[in-house]
Amino acid sequence: MDLRLEHASLFVLVLELLLCGLILARIFAARGGRIPFIRRIPGLSAIDEGVGRATEMGRPVLFSLGLGGLDIVTLQALAVLGHVARLAARYASRVIVPVVDAVIFPVTEEVLRDAYAAEGKPELFQPEDVRFLSDQQFAYASGVMGIINRESVASSFLFGSFFAESLILAEAGHQVGAVQVAGTPSTTQIPFFIAACDYTIIGEEYYAASAYLTQEPTFLGSLIGQDWGKIALLATIVIMVGVASLWSLTHGGAMTGFEEKLTGFLQYMPGAAAGR
Amino acid sequence: MNLDLAIWALAALSTLAIFSILYRENPVYRLFEHIFIGLATGYGISILWTQVLLPNWWTPMAGDGKWPWIFALVVGLMFYTIYTPRYAWMSRLLMATLMGMSAGIFFQGFARLYIPQLAASFLPLVQPEPPYVLFRNLVIVVTIVTVMTYFFFSFEHRSKVVRGSASLGRWLLMIAFGAIFGSTVMARMALLTYRIWYLLQGRPEIGT
């Protein structure tokens, strides 16, 4: 459907307010002590196992943040990195983080340094383990492939936005026998992670990672709010499928009028300048 | 020396060096990996200057006399305070502002990405649509509903309906992932075919 949404329409505004309201309400409820229960996310429990394995074998952990710049996806990957780094610090393991974006680079270094400091082992942090490789996709991939092989990493965690290089990183890790956990909202790369990794975190589970790993009330509440948001979307779909079916029945199956009306409604914004 | 021949020879050597990692990591791969990263960095620098900083910053400032653009450099320098614990907070302030901006941008992105898709899911499920259209619509709606229930984090254990829907959703998801995998194979094979052809030709008249 060809919708013009350069600016929010009334529908968009109401929907986003509703979704944000649901999420915020559950966050504050959880902070107020109503800690909810969430289901297990299998891949995430494997992270601890992966770091433990690195310690046993005396080999490093690799953590790739994907190709994203400073956006929501990469921030979530950094949150997971924080958890991995604290575990690694606790067990005195190394975490190698190849970075693709110069803006992300200092943030990554700080996340790692803080994690080692928080576990009381600041001396274990090696600045050389956070490496800016390249901002070019395949130069980055070749570098990561080299690191995985040379360091013979014990486990490899791939979190963030990935593109065609996903399978290069995952298959290289598989070849050195690393335990691999991947998570990405880049849906088209998930099949390759499923094929080459031990555990893959799919779709929205990616955003549930920090809640599951930290059991922090804010995150748990947020997750429940997200569930309510999905119910709201599902309800919208079910109701509108009903409306569309009714339209189809009463208009002899001709749906153009329905689409026109729908487009008009979805784009409608009171107070917008004339001439649209 | 013939430049085209030199280019062909270098390109063939590069290809073999990269492919050598398929056997095992080795000094030749390592050398070319470092050359590649060096070239990419150099390429990045020249692109950064010619396509980003020169037209967007230097020319407006030094050419068109818009001197306040120098403040962009001052702000940019705040990144580098990260190396001094005393001033590191400045870099964090800059970073936090950028994060806030990307959060704000997501509110726009959400609407533009997902609202049209939401609207496209409002499909009729009853007559007098032709049967194959109805079947298609039914599959689309059922897939959307069941896959979305798979991603519920709190309801799964309470209701049998949700559990059933979620596992159907996961099955449909796997079919979709398989289809993506299959549809990518040909494009990847075409890439390799051309690389091998390039090597086999042994002559420099073909593009890299």
Next chain:
Amino acid sequence: MSDAITERPEVTAQRRQSRIIYAILAGLMAIFLLFELKLPFLVGPQARGLYEAVEKVPAQKPILLVLNWAPGTYGENYPQTEALIQHFFLARKPFAIFGIDPVGPSLGQEIAARQAERLGRTYGVDWVNIGYRPLQLPMILGMTRDLPGTLKRDAQGTELATLPLMRGVHSARDLGMIIDVTPSATLDIWIQYFHGAVGTPVGYAPTAVMAPEAYPYLQSKQIVGMLAGIKGAAEYAALLQQRPDASLAWKYPPMRAMNAVSIAHVLIVVLIVLGNYQYFTRHRRREEQA
């Protein structure tokens, strides 16, 4: 490797197995590229649709061949372009090369010049190269109304209006067809502003990855046909071969390339079957032991 003791037991074995698979894949591809082997072949309806649409273009209406690819997708877009250009020359359909990517037209120039020399076709009469213009909406809109007035000169700086081929061309209405050879999402432009506005037929030659997005347009007949990646190029080559006047010369022969790709697909299928057989026998052995 010195630290082989700490590896997962199955890893070295698996790595050895992988090396064998890599060697087989590369070897098979090389064989099918080196020799013109006959594999069973079918021409799909999309390539046929494009071929027939080109045949139907009136001789006085030039075809706009839009080349938006760069060396990155050489393996797919080069043979497509080479196939299309040979068809235009053989069937005497005048065409103009154009691009909104800086490299595409110069790559097309090389192919067209080589084929023109071989087949004895003349620049300005049988073909022109307009060159590259950065994509801007006003330019696209201008092209639909006054093509030579908007684009002015060809890649060598000759006034378009003075070229015999362009003499009858004023607006988009005078174009016989538009074919977009591209690795990126540029199709919308031609559908929206050319086909949508004046009904110019549009053909599409994308990389295989981009092809699925075009199905809705094919169904609604907004595009007359499509060459999907290397397979499309090979299908087109097969159609060309059936011509009585077929005199073809390839720099990167699409048939051989497609054979190599086909054999790779077959290899994967064989490997999957083999893998499952292995898995079952091992499974059964374990069950018997238990």
Next chain:
Amino acid sequence: MLALKILLGFAAGIAFLGLLDRFTNTRSRRLLMVSFTFLGGLFYLLEFVIPPGTGFLGWQAPNPARDNFLSPLIEQIGQVVLVIGGFAFGLGLLNLAALHGRTLLRGRPGWVNSLAFFVAMVGMTVAGLFQANSPTLRTVHRLLFEGLYQPLGASVFSILAFFITTAAYRAFRIRSGEATLMMAAAFIVMMAQVPMGMMLTDWLPTQGWLAYFRIEQVSDWLMTVLNMAALRAVGFGIGIGGLAMSLRVWLSLEKGTYFGKEM
């Protein structure tokens, strides 16, 4: 004159930062950070939700039918962020130079690679920036770009063909219902792409209801109906997840590393 203005501006900017550092403490910095994060997000939010045509104190967008008074700023802010982000490239450069410089100067094993890195980087930078001025540099640029950079990238990319083969070999085993479904779908779509696969169902008619069972039709249906719907549903979840995360970052509710730290 302009140079002086620029220099003075630079000095003033640095001085301002110095004063900011002098007159703020941990708490006010924290407050500053929270409010900057909020304002940064608020701008994009307001630009989105304020109806087009809205002005502010007589300030109007040039194209009121599409834009509100904040819209013209999007491009300018984008340009500023682009430039500022560009300056961050030096951080990556420093890291690379430090890592390889140390290896090179101390003559550690692998110093040859580090040397190659530097030569490649400097060569490409110089050739890239100044190739317009010298034919020699143009030749060097072609050698580096067409002879090394492009084929290296294309080769790394084409390694995927090898990896996709071994990944399919390993992953598509009939271990579970899920793996079987994934394999079946991949098989159909893969086969539909090659003539030999299309022959499997070539005996079916091309017209009538049986035509729907031709492999290319089934593959097409899988991609455009089932795959599309499944990806759409995954997308909705990801969208809401991203929305929640954005909300937490924007309102400084995010916890854990990097967030909510002492300044």
